[in-house]
Amino acid sequence: xxxxxxxxxxxxxxxxxxxxxxxxANTDIHVxxxxxxxxxxxxATWGDTIILNDGTFSNYTTVTVGTSGITIKAANPGLAILDxxxxxxxxxxxxLKDVTFEGLVIKNRSGSRGGGIEAWDMTTSNIKVLNNQxxxxxxxxxxxxxxxxxxxxxxxxxxxxxxGNGFAGIELTNAQNSKIMNNTVVNSGxxxxxxxxxxxxxxxxxxxxxxxxxxxNTVDNAIYGIYIFSFTGHPTNFTPITGASxxxxxxxxxxxTITDSGNAGVxxxxxxxxxxxxxATINDNAISNATYGxxxxxxxxGGAGTVKKVKVMNNSYTNCTTDVQDTGTGTKIRP
Numbered sequence: 001x002x003x004x005x006x007x008x009x010x011x012x013x014x015x016x017x018x019x020x021x022x023x024x025a026n027t028d029i030h031v032x033x034x035x036x037x038x039x040x041x042x043x044a045t046w047g048d049t050i051i052l053n054d055g056t057f058s059n060y061t062t063v064t065v066g067t068s069g070i071t072i073k074a075a076n077p078g079l080a081i082l083d084x085x086x087x088x089x090x091x092x093x094x095x096l097k098d099v100t101f102e103g104l105v106i107k108n109r110s111g112s113r114g115g116g117i118e119a120w121d122m123t124t125s126n127i128k129v130l131n132n133q134x135x136x137x138x139x140x141x142x143x144x145x146x147x148x149x150x151x152x153x154x155x156x157x158x159x160x161x162x163x164g165n166g167f168a169g170i171e172l173t174n175a176q177n178s179k180i181m182n183n184t185v186v187n188s189g190x191x192x193x194x195x196x197x198x199x200x201x202x203x204x205x206x207x208x209x210x211x212x213x214x215x216x217n218t219v220d221n222a223i224y225g226i227y228i229f230s231f232t233g234h235p236t237n238f239t240p241i242t243g244a245s246x247x248x249x250x251x252x253x254x255x256x257t258i259t260d261s262g263n264a265g266v267x268x269x270x271x272x273x274x275x276x277x278x279x280a281t282i283n284d285n286a287i288s289n290a291t292y293g294x295x296x297x298x299x300x301x302g303g304a305g306t307v308k309k310v311k312v313m314n315n316s317y318t319n320c321t322t323d324v325q326d327t328g329t330g331t332k333i334r335p
Contacts, residue, residue, distance in 0.1 A: 030075070037063050037072075044070045052080035052104065059084040066093040070100075077103030077131055086111040088118035088143070092127070094150075100128040107135035114138035115165065121146045125153045129160060136164040141185075145173025147235055148199035148207050148244065153177050163187055168194045169222075174209055181215045191227040192219035192258075195251060197277070200235035203243030213252040225258035225290070230270040230277040230305060238271065240302030245274040253282045261290040265320070268328075269297035270305025280310045288318035296328040307331075 026047040029040045033055035040050045046069030053075045060082050065072070072090070074080035082089050082104065089106045092099070096119070106116040116134040119127070120143060127144075134141030141162040144152055152175035162169035162185045169185035172178050173196040185192040197209040219225040230248040233240055251268075258265040265287035270277045287293040294312050298304040307328035314334060317323040324333055 033057050041065055041067055041070070041072070046070070049073060051075050054079040056081045056083050060089065061085060062087045063090050064093060065090055065096060065099060068096055069098045072099070072101050072104070074103035074105075078105055078133065081105040081107070084108045084110070087113050088115045090117045092117070092119035092122065092124050094122035095124070096127070097125045099126075100130065101132060102128070102130045103132060105133040105135065106141075107133070107137065109137040109139075111138055113143070115140040115143055118143045119152065120144070121150055123150045123152060124155075127154070128156045129158070130156070131159040133161045134163070134165060134169070135161075138166045140168045140171050141165045142170045143168075144171060144175050145196065145198065148174070148201040148204050148246075150174065151176060151207065151209070155179070156181075158182050160184075165189070168192070168227075169219075170194070171196075172212060173198050174207060175212065176209045177211045179213045179215065180217060181213070182217065184218045186220040188222040190222065191224040192222040193217060193225070194227045194229070195248075196228075197230045197246040197248035197275075199232045199244045199246040200241065201244060202241040205243070206245045206247060208247040208249070211250045214254075214256065215252065216255045217257075219256060219258045219261075221260045223262045224267050225261040225265045225287070226253055226256060226267075228253065228266070228268045228277070228280070230275040231272070232274040232305075233272045233300075233302070238301060240272050240274070240300070246276070248277040249279050251277070251280040253280070254284050256285045258285060258287045259289055261287075263290070264292040264295045265290040266293070267295040267297065268307065268310060269295065269299060270307050272300035272305055273303030275300070275305035276307075277305070278308045278310075282310065282312045283314050285315045286318075287315060287320060289320070291321045292325050293317040293320040293323045294325070296324070296326045296331050298327050
């Protein structure tokens with residue numbers, strides 16, 4: 001009998017705990033042009049959706065996103081337009097997680113960091129950027145990364161149109177276990193898509209980035225179509241630094257269509273002796289109108305970096321001056 005009473009009391013306590021546990025509100029918060037997106041973000045809690053109604057949000061100041069677990073989306077995809085303003089449209093804060101951006105149009109952002117979504121020198125995780133448009137911004141459409149010491153994880157960048165951005169269309173630097181998929185990236189000033197393991201902080205130890213996938217994107221008209229890089233060195237003059245290293249491993253670049261790259265359709269390289277890039281596949285891509293279809297490259301001012309165990313297989317090359325340039329170790333090449 002005592003055991004039955006104890007069990008009953010325990011079940012009652014558990015039921016009380018379940019009933020009294022906080023439940024996400026899952027509230028829809030609508031903002032119309034002229035309204036305050038920043039106030040909506042600040043007032044949101046986990047599970048809420050901020051819905052930007054149809055129309056143009058003109059010359060909007062940067063919105064700082066510091067609330068995890070929310071969605072920021074257009075009421076109707078492509079009809080909520082953030083047009084103009086300086087800096088990034090959205091800047092994420094350190095520790096942010098489980099946030100989704102969907103269906104927005106972000107264009108004509110100005111300045112040295114004028115772009116769409118930025119998360120730099122911080123740690124974020126589980127961020128989704130889905131079916132947005134980033135158009136004619138001065139810097140990147142999407143800028144994620146750090147100079148070293150901060151590592152992002154589990155970004156999903158899928159189904160976006162990125163056109164006419166001044167530096168890179170999509171950049172994931174120091175963002176592991178992430179995917180860049182099914183995007184259309186055109187008319188980028190430097191590179192269509194950038195993936196990096198980057199360490200520019202002396203005596204900071206190692207930055208190791210694993211398992212980034214670049215799949216089924218269309219990239220057109222950039223100096224580099226897809227730019228994959230492991231770099232350890234000074235951030236501006238690229239000279240070697242001490243006590244630091246970078247490792248980029250298990251990168252996949254498959255099934256992309258890349259056209260009109262001035263230098264290379266895909267470049268995969270390591271710069272300076274403490275940088276390594278290894279265990280990658282560059283397979284089944286269609287590359288046309290490039291000086292190099294694929295470049296596998298070791299370089300550096302203080303001793304070359306190390307690139308090894310890269311598979312370059314089953315790609316098609318049309319009107320490329322050189323199909324594949326290889327200075328790596330153990331590269332497997334098959335047309």
